[in-house]
Amino acid sequence: MLELQDVHSYYGTSYILQGVSFSVPQGKCVALLGRNGAGKTTTIHTIVGLHKAKQGSIRFKDQPIESLPPHQISRLGIGFVPQGRRIFPSLTVKENLTMPARKRKQEGRGHWGLERIYELFPVLKERENNFGTQLSGGQQQMLAIGRALMTNPEFLLMDEPSEGLAPVIIDQVGEIIVQLKEAGLSILIVEQNISLACKAADVILIMNKGKIVWSGSPDELMVNEDVQHKYLGVSA
Ligand SMILES: Nc1ncnc2c1ncn2[C@@H]1O[C@H](COP(=O)(O)OP(=O)(O)OP(=O)(O)O)[C@@H](O)[C@H]1O
Numbered sequence: 001m002l003e004l005q006d007v008h009s010y011y012g013t014s015y016i017l018q019g020v021s022f023s024v025p026q027g028k029c030v031a032l033l034g035r036n037g038a039g040k041t042t043t044i045h046t047i048v049g050l051h052k053a054k055q056g057s058i059r060f061k062d063q064p065i066e067s068l069p070p071h072q073i074s075r076l077g078i079g080f081v082p083q084g085r086r087i088f089p090s091l092t093v094k095e096n097l098t099m100p101a102r103k104r105k106q107e108g109r110g111h112w113g114l115e116r117i118y119e120l121f122p123v124l125k126e127r128e129n130n131f132g133t134q135l136s137g138g139q140q141q142m143l144a145i146g147r148a149l150m151t152n153p154e155f156l157l158m159d160e161p162s163e164g165l166a167p168v169i170i171d172q173v174g175e176i177i178v179q180l181k182e183a184g185l186s187i188l189i190v191e192q193n194i195s196l197a198c199k200a201a202d203v204i205l206i207m208n209k210g211k212i213v214w215s216g217s218p219d220e221l222m223v224n225e226d227v228q229h230k231y232l233g234v235s236a
Contacts, residue, residue, distance in 0.1 A: 001023075001024055001025060001026040001060065001061060001154070001155060001186045002023060002024040002047070002058075002059070002060050002078075002155060002186070002188065003022075003023040003024075003057075003058070003059045004020055004021055004022055004023070004043075004047070004056065004057075004058050005021050005056055005057045005058075005059075006019050006020075006021055006055065006056040006057070007019070007020040007021070007043075007046060007053045007055070007056035007057075007058065007066075008020075008053060008054050008055040008056055009042055009046050009051060009052075009053045009054060010054055011042075015210070016039050016042045016210050017039050017042055017043060017046065017053070017210045018209070018210040018211050019056070019211065020039075020043060020056070020207075020210070020211065020212060021056075021212065022205055022212055022215070024155070024186055024187075024188050025186070026186050027181065027184060027185075027186055028181070028186060028187075028202045028203065029177060029178075029181050029186075029187040029188075029189065029200050029201045029202055029203075030187070030188050030189075030201055030202065030203045030204075030205060031188075031189045031190075031191050031196075031197035031198075031200065031201035031203070031204050031205070032044075032188065032189070032190045032191070032205045032206075032207055033190075033191055033192065033194065033197055033204060033205070033206050033207070033231075033232060034192075034206055034207035034208055034231065034232070035192075035208070035231065035232065035233055036192075038207040038208055038209065038210070039207055039209070039210040040159075040190040040207055041083060041159055041160075041190060042210075043190070043207070044080075044157050044159050044188070044190055046058070046066075047065075047073075047078070047157060047188075048070055048073055048074070048078060048080045048157060049065070049068055049069055049070040049072075049073045050070055052066075052067075053066055060073070060076055060077075060078060060155065061076070061077075061154075063076070065078075074151060074153075077152070077153050077154040077155055078153055078154075078155045078156075078157065079148035079149060079151050079153030079155065079156045079157070080148060080156075080157050080159075081141075081144045081145050081147075081148045081156065081157065081158040081159065081161065082144070082159055083159035083160045083163060083190075084163070085140045085141055085143070085144040086144065087132040087135075087140055087143050087144055087147070088132055089131060089132040089133040090131060090132070090133075091131065091132060092128065092129050092130060092131055092132075093124050093127050093128045093129070093130055093131075093132070093135070093143055094114070094128040094129065096132055096143055096147055097114060097117060097124070097143070097146055097147055097150055098114065098150070111152060112149040112150060112152050113150075114150075116149075117146040117149055117150065120146070120149075120176070120179065121142040121143075121145075121146055121176075123139055123142065124139070124142055124143060124146060127139065136169075137164050137165050137166075137169070138165055138166075138169035138172065138173070141161055141165065141169075141173060142176070145158070145161075145176065145180075149180075153185065154184075154185065154186065155185065155186045155187070155188075156180060156185050156186070156187045156188075157187075157188050157189075157190075158177070158187065158188070158189040158190070159189075159190045160190055160191060160192065161173050161177070161189060161191070161196070162191060162192070162193040162196045163192075170193060170195070170196050171196075171199075173196065174195075174196045174199040174200045177189065177196075177200035178199070178200055181200075187200075189201065192232075194221070194228070194232060194234065197218070198218035198221060198222060199218075201218060202217070202218075203215060203216075203217065204216060204217070204218055204220075204221050206221075206227065206231045206232070208231050213231060214227050214231065
């Protein structure tokens, strides 16, 4: 569904993505792990068009998207949940959900509206008239996911959904990601939290210094202490 091939990307003269290639199959969840500064957010920003690759190809459903602006990429069906949620603090929950981007026309199974989002996140219904600032971190994360779903994506990109959340809430976020996958979405998450990634993902990729240095299943990562230690800073 999404395929990156030999993507190279710079900030000024800093060489960040150094030939990144991977794919996310339809209906699967892939997690991109790595230490701070490895290039994970740059990868996501390059996919959604916020940062342009200098070289390489990015294809979504066999269509090249590397030259498209962010709004066109969104309209093709790629939803984005940014790092730090970026919800609008002075708008209510309902306004945050209903103001975004023009919806892609898609009825039936893939259609997301307020009702379906409130079904997935009943707490957002309870708090629909509260302002963004009145929500807990976990509720803000649900709102950020709900807001991305309102554009009717087929593919969801999530940048560090566990950031700043308590372990029990991280578990809930993991369950939500699994539910979204079961609802038919393909998902790429960028994470530093190994347990969330292993709970939600079918495939784990590890990035180090702008390159994918390891890939495997969650089970393979869990038993590979060398890889965890070398690239993720987990003590043996
Ligand atoms: N706007 C920018 N201008 C210049 N350098 C940047 C910019 N954004 C990121 N970088 C640098 O690019 C490298 C990769 O950063 P990136 O944010 O992609 O890493 P990351 O793996 O997502 O880490 P983190 O978890 O800390 O966000 C880092 O060295 C970072 O300092």
